[in-house]
Every structure is written in structure tokens, then in C-alpha cells.
Amino acid sequence: MFAMFGNLFGLQAHVFSVQILIVSWLQFLLDGKGGAYTSTLEQYRVKAEYFLCAALQKNNGANIKRSPGKMLGILYRTSLCLEEEKHKVLDWKERNVLLYEALF
């Protein structure tokens, strides 16, 4: 979602993300129709917001790396491929640890 809108609309990706954030908060406050599912849905929402904040560069330093023109999110694949040559097969959790170390 982020890369797609970043490509098409540039800075509007920010606006879009903020809108989702606000809508998600409002929906939870207003209807609470998750019922028995509410607590699990809430956990999903927390993780979704981490991503949105990272896209907005407001995640306390743990942000998605952006290209100089702010148009694209940069994935970690290139740097991690080098790590993989050293470590051989990593599971995806290990990859995320390396991703974090590589970017921040």
C-alpha cells in the first residue's frame, strides 16, 4: 500500500496514512462492534499503527527508509542478501532483526 501510493501520489501517501489512522481510531471509539473479538482486533490495530507511523516517519526513529525524493520506501533486500551469504538460510524473524540493525 505504502509503496503503491508513494509511487503514484508522492507526499499524499502521508495524507492517506493519516486518514486511515484517524478512521481506525474513530471506528473503534464509535461502534465497538468487534464484540468478543475486540481484544484481538485491538492487538492487530496496534501493529497496523506501528507500520503507519513508520511510513509517516513518526515512529520514534524506527521509520521506513525513504528515497531522497521521499517517493519510495526502500526495502532491505540488498543489504540482507549480503548477510545471507554469511549466515546462509535465515528465518524471517532473524531477517527482521538484521533489517533493523541494517537500517537504524
Added chain:
Amino acid sequence: MRPEDMTTSRTAYKIDANNPGSDLAGETAAAMAAASIVFRNSNPTYSATLLGHSRQLFTFADTYRGAYDNSISVAKGYYNSWSGYDDELLWAAAWLFDATGENSYLQYVVNNAVSLGGVGWALDQFSWDNKYVGVQLKVTKV
């Protein structure tokens, strides 16, 4: 270049019950469920076909679990399924809930939230491999 214009070998591979690929089938189920929403008004017949196959693929993906690149090992050199298939199972169920409104699909996303890793990880990528962020965003709008 269009695939039909390519002159290199175009080998086809398959997944089945003995050679499963829950990530591949799950992603395809999600795509078809999403497409069924797009065509719901303009082409209801096509939309229903998409939804029917999406349901079948999700059941197949969930029943016969396995990573597609274990069944199609040549894919490891190109599109390794790093994140496994748990994220695609949730991704498919989330889109099927969106397309059908049937509680069973939402139930799947909720009941398997922990076991399939849906609420375990805060991530900063959404990619061909890793769908968790997409699931988390979709569920936010339930």
C-alpha cells in the same frame, strides 16, 4: 516485455495435496477475493466465479499446509518464501471476510491471530513475501 513474447523456457509448475503451497494458494485466494469485490456490480457472474475459486483455494491452502518453495524448489533461487505461509493464510481469510461478510473468515483471523503470527510482529514492510501489515490494516477496518 510481455510473457507471451519471451523466448526463454516457460516451464509450468504445480502445487497439490502432496506438494502443498499454502503461501501461493493463499495469496491467489486473496487476489481473487479482492477481484470479486471489484467485479461485483459490473460482472456478477465473473465475480461469483472468482469468489468460488477463492474459497476453494483458501480451503486447499489451509488444509494442506506447506511452503510453496519446498514443493517447487527451483523458486528458492528467485522468490524464496521468507515469511512462510502463515501471513498468506491470514491475508486470504481477511479478504474473504471482506468479500463475503461471513463470520467464519473473521473468526479464522481472530482465532489464529497468535498461532499464525498476526499480532506478534510490528513490521515496516508490505511486500510480495510478507503480508502481515496488510492483514493488520484490513482488520483495523472491520
